[in-house]
Amino acid sequence: MLFVVNNTVQPILAAQALVKTFPAQEGSVSVLNGIDLCFSHGESISIRGESGSGKSTLLNVLSGLEVADSGNLEWQGQEVSNHSLSSLARLRQQFIGFVFQSYYLAPELNTLQNVLLGARIAGPLNQSVRARAIELLERVGMDHRLQYNVTKLSGGERQRVAVARALINDPPLILADEPTGNLDEATGAVVMDLLLEMVEEDKKSLILVTHNPEFAARTQQQLILRRGVLGIA
Numbered sequence: 001m002l003f004v005v006n007n008t009v010q011p012i013l014a015a016q017a018l019v020k021t022f023p024a025q026e027g028s029v030s031v032l033n034g035i036d037l038c039f040s041h042g043e044s045i046s047i048r049g050e051s052g053s054g055k056s057t058l059l060n061v062l063s064g065l066e067v068a069d070s071g072n073l074e075w076q077g078q079e080v081s082n083h084s085l086s087s088l089a090r091l092r093q094q095f096i097g098f099v100f101q102s103y104y105l106a107p108e109l110n111t112l113q114n115v116l117l118g119a120r121i122a123g124p125l126n127q128s129v130r131a132r133a134i135e136l137l138e139r140v141g142m143d144h145r146l147q148y149n150v151t152k153l154s155g156g157e158r159q160r161v162a163v164a165r166a167l168i169n170d171p172p173l174i175l176a177d178e179p180t181g182n183l184d185e186a187t188g189a190v191v192m193d194l195l196l197e198m199v200e201e202d203k204k205s206l207i208l209v210t211h212n213p214e215f216a217a218r219t220q221q222q223l224i225l226r227r228g229v230l231g232i233a
Helices: 055-062 085-095 111-122 127-139 155-167 185-201
Strands: 013-023 028-039 044-048 070-075 096-100 173-177 205-209 221-226 229-232
Touching: 013 055, 028 055, 028 229, 044 055, 055 173, 055 205, 085 096, 096 155, 111 127, 111 155, 127 155, 155 173, 155 185, 173 185
Parallel strands: 044 205, 044 221, 096 173, 173 205
Antiparallel strands: 013 028, 013 070, 221 229
């Protein structure tokens, strides 16, 4: 198994021998061929690989959004396969914050409402949740855009909102899938600085999928996905 840190403490996420295939015209295509991964609270890793190598599929499996054909996956010592779909969804809302390349903000909602949406899904809203949402938007430099419709925001501003939304439930793990992929180089660098800074300040664990080797080098461990297997980059 590949260890990012030593195994003297319980890992935040542990995967062993994960396999994932998809049907094809002739048989099936194997995307993940025995993924081993284990790392602890507060650690950060980056994953690079060629387009179509299965990076997004790997994140989907690690987050429980897709089910592996075989292998074991644990979140903080809990076997994911032991949970029902509804139980797993509730657990995921508290355990993982997502930052996607395409933002996935609700166009009919304003900036603050989009951040609160993640909390609304997890449970009832109250004043403390609203205060946390505003505080997060202040931290990402978007407190002057609280009532803006997100369709009027720039790409960099939308991704800042997405970072705040990922943190609203105070999850211990952040999964970021090409978070700067839709941004120009300068804006992408600013957003990456912000994401890494907030992850470090809040002592979150991070799995970052990126094609950018400079961004990847800023995580504590750099991995590469080749032929469905993770290795040291």
